[in-house]
Structures are given as structure tokens and as C-alpha cells.
Amino acid sequence: MCGLSKGKTTRVTIDADNLRSEIRDKSVKVLDIRKEEDYKKGHIPGAINLPLASLLSDDSPEKVLQYTQSFGIGDETSVVVYDDTFGALASRVAWTLEYIGHEDVSLLDITFGTWKKLGLEINTESPSTNKSNHSLKLKPQILATADYLVHAKEKGAVLMDNRERLNFLEQHIPGAINIPYRMLASSQNILKPKEELKRLMQNRNISSDSEIITYCGSVGTLSGLGYYALKSIGLDNVKLYVRSFKEWKSLEKPIEKQMDANYWDLSAE
Amino acid sequence: MSNTSVNQAKPDNLPKHKINWGKLEEAEYFAEQVKLFRQGKISKDDFRRFRLMHGAYGSRMTDDYSMIRLKLPAGELYPEQLDKVAELSDSFSIGSAHVSTRQNFQLHWVALEDVSEVLRGLVDAGMTTREACGNSVRSIMCSPLAGVCPDEIFDPTPYAVATTKFLLRNPMSQALPRKFKINFTCCEKHGMVRMVDIGLIPQQVEINGKTQLGFKIFLGGGLGAQSFVGHLLEDFTPEEELLYTVVATVRIFDRLGNRENMARARMRYLVNEMGWEKFQNLVLKERAMVKMVLSVLVKLDVDKTPDVLRKISISSEMPYIPQGYSRWIKSNTIKQKQSGFSSVFLTLESGDVTSNQLRAIADMARELTADGQIRNGFAQDMVFRWIKDEDLPRLYAKLLEVGLANPGALTMTSVVGCSGTTSCNLALTNSHRLAKEVQRKFIELKIDEDDDLRNSTIKISGCPNSCGQHEIATIGFYGGGGRLGKDMYPLYNMLLGGRADEDTTLGHTCTKVPAKRVIPTILKIVEIFKSEKRQGETLDLWMRRVIQGNGGPNIKSLDDIKELLQPTIAVPTKDQDEDFYADYGNDASYHAKTGRGECAA
Numbered sequence: 001m002c003g004l005s006k007g008k009t010t011r012v013t014i015d016a017d018n019l020r021s022e023i024r025d026k027s028v029k030v031l032d033i034r035k036e037e038d039y040k041k042g043h044i045p046g047a048i049n050l051p052l053a054s055l056l057s058d059d060s061p062e063k064v065l066q067y068t069q070s071f072g073i074g075d076e077t078s079v080v081v082y083d084d085t086f087g088a089l090a091s092r093v094a095w096t097l098e099y100i101g102h103e104d105v106s107l108l109d110i111t112f113g114t115w116k117k118l119g120l121e122i123n124t125e126s127p128s129t130n131k132s133n134h135s136l137k138l139k140p141q142i143l144a145t146a147d148y149l150v151h152a153k154e155k156g157a158v159l160m161d162n163r164e165r166l167n168f169l170e171q172h173i174p175g176a177i178n179i180p181y182r183m184l185a186s187s188q189n190i191l192k193p194k195e196e197l198k199r200l201m202q203n204r205n206i207s208s209d210s211e212i213i214t215y216c217g218s219v220g221t222l223s224g225l226g227y228y229a230l231k232s233i234g235l236d237n238v239k240l241y242v243r244s245f246k247e248w249k250s251l252e253k254p255i256e257k258q259m260d261a262n263y264w265d266l267s268a269e
Numbered sequence: 270m271s272n273t274s275v276n277q278a279k280p281d282n283l284p285k286h287k288i289n290w291g292k293l294e295e296a297e298y299f300a301e302q303v304k305l306f307r308q309g310k311i312s313k314d315d316f317r318r319f320r321l322m323h324g325a326y327g328s329r330m331t332d333d334y335s336m337i338r339l340k341l342p343a344g345e346l347y348p349e350q351l352d353k354v355a356e357l358s359d360s361f362s363i364g365s366a367h368v369s370t371r372q373n374f375q376l377h378w379v380a381l382e383d384v385s386e387v388l389r390g391l392v393d394a395g396m397t398t399r400e401a402c403g404n405s406v407r408s409i410m411c412s413p414l415a416g417v418c419p420d421e422i423f424d425p426t427p428y429a430v431a432t433t434k435f436l437l438r439n440p441m442s443q444a445l446p447r448k449f450k451i452n453f454t455c456c457e458k459h460g461m462v463r464m465v466d467i468g469l470i471p472q473q474v475e476i477n478g479k480t481q482l483g484f485k486i487f488l489g490g491g492l493g494a495q496s497f498v499g500h501l502l503e504d505f506t507p508e509e510e511l512l513y514t515v516v517a518t519v520r521i522f523d524r525l526g527n528r529e530n531m532a533r534a535r536m537r538y539l540v541n542e543m544g545w546e547k548f549q550n551l552v553l554k555e556r557a558m559v560k561m562v563l564s565v566l567v568k569l570d571v572d573k574t575p576d577v578l579r580k581i582s583i584s585s586e587m588p589y590i591p592q593g594y595s596r597w598i599k600s601n602t603i604k605q606k607q608s609g610f611s612s613v614f615l616t617l618e619s620g621d622v623t624s625n626q627l628r629a630i631a632d633m634a635r636e637l638t639a640d641g642q643i644r645n646g647f648a649q650d651m652v653f654r655w656i657k658d659e660d661l662p663r664l665y666a667k668l669l670e671v672g673l674a675n676p677g678a679l680t681m682t683s684v685v686g687c688s689g690t691t692s693c694n695l696a697l698t699n700s701h702r703l704a705k706e707v708q709r710k711f712i713e714l715k716i717d718e719d720d721d722l723r724n725s726t727i728k729i730s731g732c733p734n735s736c737g738q739h740e741i742a743t744i745g746f747y748g749g750g751g752r753l754g755k756d757m758y759p760l761y762n763m764l765l766g767g768r769a770d771e772d773t774t775l776g777h778t779c780t781k782v783p784a785k786r787v788i789p790t791i792l793k794i795v796e797i798f799k800s801e802k803r804q805g806e807t808l809d810l811w812m813r814r815v816i817q818g819n820g821g822p823n824i825k826s827l828d829d830i831k832e833l834l835q836p837t838i839a840v841p842t843k844d845q846d847e848d849f850y851a852d853y854g855n856d857a858s859y860h861a862k863t864g865r866g867e868c869a870a
Contacts, residue, residue: 164364165363166363177380182360182364183361199300199386203300203304203383203386260329260330260690261330261692262702262853263691264854265701265702265854266377266378266691266701
């Protein structure tokens with residue numbers, strides 16, 4: 001949709017059929033973001049395991065670059081990321097790759113659980129990888145810090161909180177709007193069809209040239225999915241506040257709350 | 270798009286909704302109106318009226334979120350519709366739905382900007398929110414046992430559906446002085462026909478050797494700050510007169526209802542002020558006229574095609590009967606008039622059900638009910654009908670897996686609680702949570718197993734406005750605030766002896782009970798009853814005897830009960846008991862706070 005004017009468009013998501021043919025052509029590197037024990041029980045053929053916890057233990061650009069090179073990912077390699085957590089963990093990894101300057105990264109549009117339910121190929125072999133070279137070209141325009149957020153908010157940026165509704169009501173960054181991550185998914189896919197996602201924005205009077213900063217609870221996973229949801233409908237000026245609400249609170253910044261209502265008692269859990 | 274699909278194959282003999290009550294253009298129009306409202310191009314009041322007409326209330330202390338009320342005529346639901354409600358709640362609400370006392374689902378804390386998306390989704394599955402709120406004819410209720418009740422004369426469901434078909438979006442019901450409620454029931458025992466604007470019970474008479482179907486119709490009842498019991502219009506209203514009677518009543522209300530004073534606008538005030546006989550005459554005259562004008566053009570479109578009953582072929586042999594089964598059977602199931610089948614009532618907590626539970630209920634309906642449907646009940650519950658008796662253990666086992674196998678649905682342990690301070694602007698107390706607390710405690714105490722208490726009910730409202738139907742409970746409560754010196758605490762006004770059957774009675778005020786003393790107070794009442802009861806007497810009947818002045822030597826009146834409760838309801842100082850001064854669900858001290866009510870906008 002937004003690719004006409006650009007030389008190369010990166011797809012935000014890829015479907016199972018296309019991924020399978022790219023795996024057959026060996027034209028793609030696939031990253032599995034689940035825990036090692038789950039990965040060992042079976043994964044998409046050829047997928048390399050990068051548990052999110054390993055990445056988060058040190059997500060400095062240098063360390064991420066090291067991972068990238070050890071997986072044999074070069075500057076031009078197509079990368080596809082998947083998880084079994086509605087795409088949120090995969091999104092965080094995809095965003096991290098994008099941040100160090102890797103352009104061609106997409107999310108598998110279904111979770112591993114759905115892949116399995118569909119009866120698609122699974123194996124337990126760990127692929128061998130050859131080290132590659134990858135350059136480091138940081139993309140600060142997709143990262144928001146707390147200071148940047150405050151500044152951008154004053155200038156009219158939209159703040160989007162992707163946590164669940166009740167958590168949002170309990171506390172959030174003042175002025176944020178709430179689009180819970182579950183609102184982004186369809187029953188089959190990690191993201192709703194484009195026209196539905198577009199409607200969510202149109203209903204909120206958010207124009208396509210708005211600057212939007214997404215955040216969630218702690219490490220930028222749910223909001224990573226929010227980031228890609230917005231990208232999938234052609235919104236380009238989107239940033240991830242990757243340290244999210246956990247950092248915001250630790251910095252003792254102002255917090256807003258929906259007062260005088262016992263909404264938690266509606267939960268039937 | 271992927272050519273692979275995760276949609277699992279479902280049996281192809283599943284019934285699907287027959288009527289699509291929804292309209293896509295209404296969802297689209299709603300989205301447009303929200304945008305105009307946000308741009309300041311529609312006034313707040315106009316927008317509120319519009320929003321309510323489409324089933325969206327404001328939420329507690331904020332109009333940025335809505336409580337969306339679905340309109341589910343006769344409480345009828347199909348599995349695909351439950352799946353849709355679950356999906357919409359996951360996406361746009363809080364991952365659960367709430368069954369109201371009028372058979373509807375409510376979705377809470379939906380962003381105003383997403384209401385139109387929910388409406389769209391509902392249309393996909395044949396549902397609507399149209400005229401679920403506002404000054405309209407609200408969803409027409411019908412007993413969840415209609416069609417299977419051993420005591421019913423005929424199934425009123427097709428009439429409830431047909432009346433909805435006539436009234437929904439009908440210009441005559443768009444701007445009434447106030448909301449208007451119609452209930453059908455199967456029999457005297459299972460309905461609430463004397464506490465609504467129009468209540469109907471199936472009847473039949475022999476005329477010249479021919480059987481004539483019709484209804485007993487009650488008019489002018491209703492619960493609220495001031496409640497009234499409905500009056501019988503005539504001994505027998507033939508089915509051909511049903512539509513004209515309804516139209517005549519709505520027209521009189523539309524013409525003469527009090528549009529000046531919102532608090533006196535419901536039809537029951539008109540009936541009360543005018544006097545029943547005068548109102549009755551007006552309705553009968555109006556009906557004659559309506560009939561002359563309309564009968565050539567308008568007939569009620571009653572579809573009596575019976576539901577297709579599927580053959581359920583489940584191997585029902587269970588390796589063992591799960592624990593708690595016999596207790597559950599006794600308190601949650603009713604034998605249908607059709608031999609070999611039972612109806613099963615699910616015990617929810619204050620009507621709350623998670624989206625995962627909704628999906629599980631949908632699957633159970635697909636697998637185990639012959640009619641492939643679900644009905645929402647009158648008491649914030651959900652009902653499976655047409656379960657083969659031999660499948661009951663299997664159903665129980667499935668309910669256990671998803672936390673829906675609590676006993677007590679048809680007993681006093683199943684407590685009604687309105688949404689209270691969890692979402693309602695008018696609420697003074699957290700009645701929703703209190704109802705859950707009472708229910709949990711009473712299940713723990715196995716109150717559901719006590720035959721003396723089975724017929725009794727506990728209903729709790731968070732304010733005097735009766736959404737929790739406290740006036741028709743054996744033990745009813747409505748929320749308020751109390752004060753000791755400077756310190757406020759949450760309390761409930763307790764009413765005793767209400768009932769909604771053929772002896773419909775409104776509860777009598779007994780005393781004020783602090784919120785944190787409600788549970789011990791009910792237990793104390795049970796204790797007094799046990800020491801006073803005659804052989805075989807149940808709590809509700811003892812209560813009636815006391816109210817009628819026929820109590821025993823110790824308890825002659827409600828005042829005597831009040832006297833015995835004094836130690837239980839005594840108010841400690843804040844230093845003695847700080848928790849007493851906080852409502853359920855709050856750590857901080859209680860303060861009464863309300864916003865503007867919307868029932869009447």
C-alpha cells in the first residue's frame with residue numbers, strides 16, 4: 001500500500017505459504033523466539049533459536065550485532081521472526097534488528113501454535129550457520145526514550161499504551177490512548193486485516209502522518225506488536241518506547257488513573 | 270492470504286441464528302457520530318441520547334468508555350454468537366462479559382471509539398444493541414424455561430420474538446417518556462410478570478369446544494425508587510389481541526406518560542396516579558381503536574416452526590462420576606416436560622463470565638444440547654436446555670474443567686448483584702463484589718443443600734434504583750452511605766419478604782446493615798428462622814407469615830428481627846475496625862461518590 005514511491009518495501013508480515021516456499025528456496029533466515037526447551041521439541045524447519053530472555057539479558061547494539069552475524073544474517077538477508085506469544089515477543093526481536101539497521105525483517109503472521117494446528121512441517125534439527133558480516137547503522141528514529149516522549153507529547157505526538165484495558169485504567173502515562181494488544185489480532189492472525197486496523201485509527205481521528213509512540217508494561221513486547229500493527233497500515237512515523245511503563249514509574253514521572261471505580265471486580269477470573 | 274485455514278470442522282447440523290437483529294449501517298453511522306461528537310459538532314445531550322438508543326452507556330466517572338448492552342430477545346443465543354461475544358470482549362472490552370438480570374450481555378469499559386467496531390462484530394453474528402438502553406422498548410424477555418417448563422401451557426418464545434420483530438426500530442418506540450419493559454414467562458413460578466410494564470403468561474380457554482390460546486396480561490408493574498406490582502388487564506387476552514394490546518399500552522404511555530419529571534416517568538407512575546380502573550379502560554378503548562385501524566395492515570408474525578432437535582450421539586459412559594455431581598444436579602438442573610431431557614443452569618458470580626468460558630459454553634452447546642442453543646436467564650445466569658439426562662455427568666465434568674460447575678444456581682446461594690461501583694455512575698457501593706462474596710461464602714457453607722432455603726433469594730443493588738431487583742428478593746439490599754461522627758462507611762438498606770411469583774410482594778424495609786456485616790446478618794436471619802420455623806416451612810414462607818402479622822411468640826414482626834440483629838449490625842469506631850470503613854474492593858476509606866445517571870437521558 002505504501003510501497004509505490006519507494007524502491008524497496010519491507011513486508012511487515014509474511015504468511016505461512018510464502019514462508020514455506022522461501023524456506024524451500026533457502027532465501028530466508030527464520031528466528032524462533034521461544035524458550036530453548038520448546039524449540040527443542042520441534043520448530044519450523046531451519047529456524048534458529050533466539051529466546052527472548054537471552055536477547056533481553058543484553059540488548060545492546062553490539063551484542064545484537066554479534067547474534068546477527070553468528071546466525072549468518074547479512075545486510076541483505078531476509079529474516080522472518082515467530083513466537084508462540086501472539087507475535088509480541090517476535091515483534092520485540094524484529095524491532096531490535098531493525099534498530100541496529102537490518103531492513104528486511106518480517107513477522108510470521110501466525111503463531112507457532114497455529115502453524116502446528118495447521119499441520120505444517122516441524123522438525124527438531126538445529127541448523128548449522130556460517131558467520132556473516134553485518135554492518136551497524138543505528139536507526140534512532142524508531143526508538144523513544146522517556147525524555148523524548150515527554151518532548152514529543154508536548155508537540156502533539158500520540159502515545160499508545162498496548163497493555164490490557166484494566167491495567168491501563170489502573171495507571172498509565174498521562175494523555176495516553178489505550179489500544180490493548182488483543183485489539184490488534186484477529187482470531188487467526190497476529191494482526192488484523194489492514195482495513196480493520198486502519199478503521200481503529202480512523203475512529204480515533206488519528207491521521208496517517210501523526211507521530212505515534214507505543215509503550216507497554218516493561219520491555220516493549222506488546223508495544224512492539226503495536227509498532228508493527230501501525231507499520232502494517234503504512235504509518236511511518238512510529239517509535240517504540242522500549243523501556244516502557246516500568247522505567248517511567250522508576251523515574252517517578254506523573255501517572256494517570258481512572259479513579260473511583262472498582263473495575264477489577266468485574267473480572268471473572 | 271494463506272490458503273491454509275485454522276477453522277476447525279464443526280458438525281454441519283448446527284443450528285444458526287434465524288434472525289439477524291443487527292444492521293451494519295447502524296455501526297457505520299455510530300462511528301461517524303462519535304467523530305462528530307469529538308469534533309464538537311454534536312451536543313453532549315444529543316450524542317448521549319443517540320448513544321443510548323444504540324446500547325452504549327457511559328461508564329463510572331467517564332464518558333470516554335462505554336458499557337455496551339446487547340439486546341438479546343428472549344435471551345436466545347447460538348454458539349456462534351457466544352464465540353463472537355467472546356472475541357469482541359477479548360478485543361475491545363475486558364475479556365469477560367456480564368449477564369444482566371434482563372437476559373442481556375453487557376460488555377464493560379469499551380473505549381467510545383471502539384463501540385462501532387463491537388456493533389459491526391455483533392451484526393456479523395446476527396446480534397444488535399439497538400434499543401437496549403434509552404427511552405425505548407427494551408429487550409423483550411422470555412423465561413429461559415419457555416418450551417420445556419413442565420408447568421407451561423404453551424411455549425411463549427415465538428410471541429416474544431414476534432413482538433420484538435414488530436417493535437424494534439418501530440417509530441412508535443423511539444422516543445417514549447421513559448424505558449418500557451415487556452416480559453413473557455412460561456408459568457407463574459418462573460417468570461417476573463408483575464414487576465414490568467407489560468407481563469404475559471400463556472393461558473388457554475375452551476370456547477365453543479375449541480381451544481383458544483392467549484395470555485394473562487399484567488400492566489403497570491415495575492421496580493425502582495418507588496415500586497409497584499402490575500395489574501391484571503382482563504381474565505384472558507386471545508393471542509390475536511396480543512399485538513393490539515401491546516401497541517395500545519405503549520401508545521397510551523407515549524401520550525400520557527410524565528415527560529416533565531424523569532423520576533416519575535415510568536408507566537407505573539401513570540397507572541398509579543390515574544388509578545388502575547381508569548387506565549384499564551383507556552387501554553381497552555385504545556385497543557379497540559388500534560384494532561380498527563391496524564388489524565387489516567398489521568399482524569404479529571409468529572413463527573411457530575419448532576426448533577429442529579438434533580440427535581446427540583455421544584458415548585456418555587463416564588469412567589467415574591466427578592465429585593460434587595449429586596449436589597450440583599440437585600441445585601442446578603430442572604427436569605423438562607419432555608421426558609429424558611433436563612435444563613441446566615450455570616452458576617455465575619454476579620453474572621460475570623470470561624471469554625474463555627463463553628467459548629467453552631458454546632462448545633458444550635454444540636456437543637451436548639439437542640437444540641444447539643443457550644439461553645440467558647433472569648438471574649444473571651445462563652441455561653442449557655435439551656440436555657439428555659444420561660449426558661449430565663459428562664456436561665458436569667466439562668463445566669468443572671472451566672470453573673463453571675459451582676452448585677447453587679437455583680438456590681439462595683446464587684446471589685444477584687448489579688454492576689455497582691465497578692462501572693455504574695449511580696452506584697454508591699460495590700454491590701457487584703458483595704454479591705460474589707456472599708455467594709462464595711454460602712457455597713462454602715453449603716447453604717444450597719438446605720431445603721429450607723432453596724426457594725429464597727438474595728439480591729443486591731448498589732443504589733436505590735433496583736437494577737439488582739432487591740425489592741423482589743427474600744432478603745434484598747440496596748447501597749448507601751452511613752456515618753459515625755466524621756467517618757463514612759458503606760452500608761445497605763435491607764428489605765425482607767419480597768417475591769416475584771403469583772404472590773408478588775415487594776420487600777419490606779427492615780434495617781440498615783453495614784456492608785461488612787451483610788454476611789453475618791444474613792446468617793443471623795437464617796439462625797432466627799431456624800429457631801422459629803414450623804415444620805416444613807421455608808425461609809420465604811416464614812418471612813411472609815411474619816410480615817402478615819402471623820409470626821410466633823418470639824418474632825411477631827420485622828421489628829423483632831431488627832432487634833435481634835442489633836449486636837450484628839453495631840457500628841465500631843474507626844480505631845476499633847478500620848476495614849469496616851472501606852467498601853469491598855477498596856483499601857481506602859469509603860466516600861459516597863456518584864456521577865450523572867443515564868438510564869433516563
